[in-house]
Amino acid sequence: MNDALAIDVAGLSKRFGELVAVDDLALQVRRGEIYGFLGPNGSGKTTTIRMLCGLLTPDSGRGTCLGYDVIRETRQIKLNVGYMTQGFSLYQDLTIRENLDFTARIYGMPNRQEAVEESLRRLGLADRQKQLAGNLSGGWKQRLALAACMLHQPRLLLLDEPTAGVDPKARRDFWDEIHYLAGQGITVLVSTHYMDEAERCHRLAYIASGRLLAQGTVSEVIQNSGIVTWTVECADLYALGAQLRGLPGISQVVPFGNQLHVSGTDAALLEQSISPFREQASCRWTKAQPGLEDIFIQMMEGADRHG
Amino acid sequence: MADRFSWQRFLAVVTKEFIQMRRDRLTFAMMVGIPMLQLILFGFAINSDPKGLPTAVLVADTSEFSRSFVRALENSAYFKVTMQPKNEAEAERLIAEGDAQFVVSIPENFARQLMRGERPAILVEADATDPTAVGNAVGALAQLAQTVFDRDLQGALRPLQGKPAPFDVQIHRRYNPEGITQYNIVPGLMGVILTMTMIMQTGLAMTRERERGTMENLLATPVRPFEVMAGKIVPYIMVGYIQVTLILLAARLLFQVPILGSVMLLYTVVLAFIAANLAVGLMFSTVAKNQMQAMQMTFFFFLPSLLLSGFMFPFRGMPQWAQNIGSLLPLTHFLRMVRGILLKGNGFLEIWPNLWPIGVFLLAVVAIGLKRYRKTLD
Ligand SMILES: Nc1ncnc2c1ncn2[C@@H]1O[C@H](COP(=O)(O)OP(=O)(O)OP(=O)(O)O)[C@@H](O)[C@H]1O
Ligand SMILES: [Mg+2]
Numbered sequence: 001m002n003d004a005l006a007i008d009v010a011g012l013s014k015r016f017g018e019l020v021a022v023d024d025l026a027l028q029v030r031r032g033e034i035y036g037f038l039g040p041n042g043s044g045k046t047t048t049i050r051m052l053c054g055l056l057t058p059d060s061g062r063g064t065c066l067g068y069d070v071i072r073e074t075r076q077i078k079l080n081v082g083y084m085t086q087g088f089s090l091y092q093d094l095t096i097r098e099n100l101d102f103t104a105r106i107y108g109m110p111n112r113q114e115a116v117e118e119s120l121r122r123l124g125l126a127d128r129q130k131q132l133a134g135n136l137s138g139g140w141k142q143r144l145a146l147a148a149c150m151l152h153q154p155r156l157l158l159l160d161e162p163t164a165g166v167d168p169k170a171r172r173d174f175w176d177e178i179h180y181l182a183g184q185g186i187t188v189l190v191s192t193h194y195m196d197e198a199e200r201c202h203r204l205a206y207i208a209s210g211r212l213l214a215q216g217t218v219s220e221v222i223q224n225s226g227i228v229t230w231t232v233e234c235a236d237l238y239a240l241g242a243q244l245r246g247l248p249g250i251s252q253v254v255p256f257g258n259q260l261h262v263s264g265t266d267a268a269l270l271e272q273s274i275s276p277f278r279e280q281a282s283c284r285w286t287k288a289q290p291g292l293e294d295i296f297i298q299m300m301e302g303a304d305r306h307g
Numbered sequence: 308m309a310d311r312f313s314w315q316r317f318l319a320v321v322t323k324e325f326i327q328m329r330r331d332r333l334t335f336a337m338m339v340g341i342p343m344l345q346l347i348l349f350g351f352a353i354n355s356d357p358k359g360l361p362t363a364v365l366v367a368d369t370s371e372f373s374r375s376f377v378r379a380l381e382n383s384a385y386f387k388v389t390m391q392p393k394n395e396a397e398a399e400r401l402i403a404e405g406d407a408q409f410v411v412s413i414p415e416n417f418a419r420q421l422m423r424g425e426r427p428a429i430l431v432e433a434d435a436t437d438p439t440a441v442g443n444a445v446g447a448l449a450q451l452a453q454t455v456f457d458r459d460l461q462g463a464l465r466p467l468q469g470k471p472a473p474f475d476v477q478i479h480r481r482y483n484p485e486g487i488t489q490y491n492i493v494p495g496l497m498g499v500i501l502t503m504t505m506i507m508q509t510g511l512a513m514t515r516e517r518e519r520g521t522m523e524n525l526l527a528t529p530v531r532p533f534e535v536m537a538g539k540i541v542p543y544i545m546v547g548y549i550q551v552t553l554i555l556l557a558a559r560l561l562f563q564v565p566i567l568g569s570v571m572l573l574y575t576v577v578l579a580f581i582a583a584n585l586a587v588g589l590m591f592s593t594v595a596k597n598q599m600q601a602m603q604m605t606f607f608f609f610l611p612s613l614l615l616s617g618f619m620f621p622f623r624g625m626p627q628w629a630q631n632i633g634s635l636l637p638l639t640h641f642l643r644m645v646r647g648i649l650l651k652g653n654g655f656l657e658i659w660p661n662l663w664p665i666g667v668f669l670l671a672v673v674a675i676g677l678k679r680y681r682k683t684l685d
Pocket of ligand 2: 047
């Protein structure tokens with residue numbers, strides 16, 4: 001076992017009937033890092049996270065979470081991991097305080113009252129403690145959920161799309177909080193669909209159809225992707241787009257405001273295909289860094305074609 | 308997995324359930340309101356002492372005695388002679404179709420046999436499908452037989468007066484040989500109401516967690532299945548006791564049901580019965596995917612309980628296979644115990660044969676429930 005790794009699993013698979021939700025997945029998350037977990041809808045993110053915290057039993061594979069075996073030592077894992085579910089899963093008919101109090105009791109916290117007070121204060125929920133959780137707005141629900149899964153001072157946080165449906169300011173605050181926690185040595189695995197959030201992670205993994213397609217820091221992922229992107233500004237973007245689509249070497253043509261992003265995996269072929277259009281005076285072509293989104297969409301389509 | 312049951316986690320669940328129950332006023336009101344409603348509805352049927360029941364008289368003897376008997380019937384107020392069928396076949400049809408609640412047949416030569424001291428018999432057939440409807444009337448009939456002919460039996464016939472009556476009244480309770488009396492129903496209702504609400508509420512309590520997604524959160528914590536189950540059961544045991552108390556009070560005050568045995572003993576056996584039902588509810592909730600299914604499963608269990616326990620139909624009147632199924636159901640044994648304690652003044656020794664089957668049932672169901680309770684979301 002590697003002490004530097006908070007999560008170290010390999011060969012993880014989970015089937016639901018015919019459907020292979022997670023397929024031979026290996027994941028290594030270092031202690032104290034914020035690890036982004038990305039992938040399209042239904043790619044198996046939630047399933048993977050559930051297997052990591054002992055909520056689902058993997059069909060095959062093995063590994064450890066905080067050094068505890070993910071199959072045999074789920075109880076230890078549960079005691080030391082904070083899991084924030086994708087949907088709000090606290091009790092809507094309990095107040096904020098009652099929810100926190102319940103959680104503190106379930107984890108058998110010795111100084112329960114203090115811990116609850118502290119948590120209310122830290123998250124700025126103190127003056128709303130008597131409000132029913134069900135009546136909170138999305139942003140506040142998310143804060144409460146985070147507070148609840150932090151209460152027992154876990155060493156690893158598994159956050160499943162914690163910021164879905166939350167406004168940008170609240171999202172920013174949330175990420176500041178996550179970075180603060182990482183600074184305290186807590187490991188965070190967070191799934192998200194937002195690219196800006198992906199860029200705030202130390203490292204990330206991208207999965208599609210249950211398979212790991214990329215892993216590493218943002219720049220590693222970009223470099224390893226082998227994708228070339230050109231941007232073009234043009235008078236009639238849509239006409240140009242229609243002409244470009246389907247040409248050899250061009251796999252994506254995506255409008256971004258006044259620009260088109262034209263990407264492909266074969267640089268030479270791509271350049272060959274766009275060369276006639278580069279002659280046109282009205283268009284300005286620039287070779288650009290592909291964005292994470294370009295890469296992920298590329299990978300996703302690739303995965304679909306091969307899978 | 309080594310660590311054991313934790314009181315703290317158990318109490319956490321209990322507290323949470325109480326708070327949720329308090330917040331859900333409507334459900335709580337229903338749990339207290341349904342028993343009262345049922346009691347009052349059933350209570351009217353029980354309490355009413357139906358009079359003027361339609362009676363057909365088949366008189367094959369045209370003596371003064373026959374006329375006296377029919378007149379006495381009418382005077383008792385329970386019977387109203389509305390039909391005079393001409394023959395047995397017609398009488399049979401009247402009772403079969405429900406037109407007549409009673410058919411009174413006075414045989415040929417009744418008067419002659421009576422005067423000879425041969426104790427002729429008057430046959431009274433009662434449609435006892437609704438036993439509460441005929442119970443009192445039949446009682447009145449027995450009284451009436453003692454004295455009905457006193458005025459006719461004068462002079463030389465005087466020695467025929469008094470006990471025993473100079474003739475027999477043969478009563479055939481038809482369709483319902485056991486003839487459940489009115490007192491049976493209120494105690495029985497206690498069992499029926501408990502079965503219904505306990506199973507349903509616990510069934511819902513757990514599936515609600517799953518439907519609202521809170522189960523996922525709960526499973527991710529170190530709480531153990533037994534702690535969750537027990538924690539969910541306790542608040543409903545309290546609700547069960549509230550129901551029992553309400554029913555007992557109503558039984559005593561509204562319907563004058565006798566309470567011969569020990570109320571303490573009753574409260575003790577109630578605990579076993581409530582626990583058995585709660586366990587069934589929890590077991591169902593480990594199977595049901597949503598609250599709707601839990602509800603359906605409740606009825607799936609409730610109906611046989613209602614029909615085969617002896618609440619609706621006399622237990623001994625059922626075919627053997629139905630009795631066998633009935634013997635597995637806690638309600639069957641509970642009904643016997645409650646009736647035994649309240650009406651016969653049974654003590655622990657007498658009820659024990661009906662207590663242990665509930666205990667066995669409880670253990671079996673808890674075992675299945677714990678086995679089925681999924682510690683994971685698989
Ligand atoms: N309990 C289950 N039974 C059957 N199929 C399931 C179950 N849970 C998940 N799946 C399927 O497994 C696949 C992966 O689902 P999962 O929830 O892990 O995806 P996800 O990456 O979290 O998606 P999203 O971004 O939409 O949350 C999906 O096709 C889903 O329908
Ligand atoms: Mg998901």
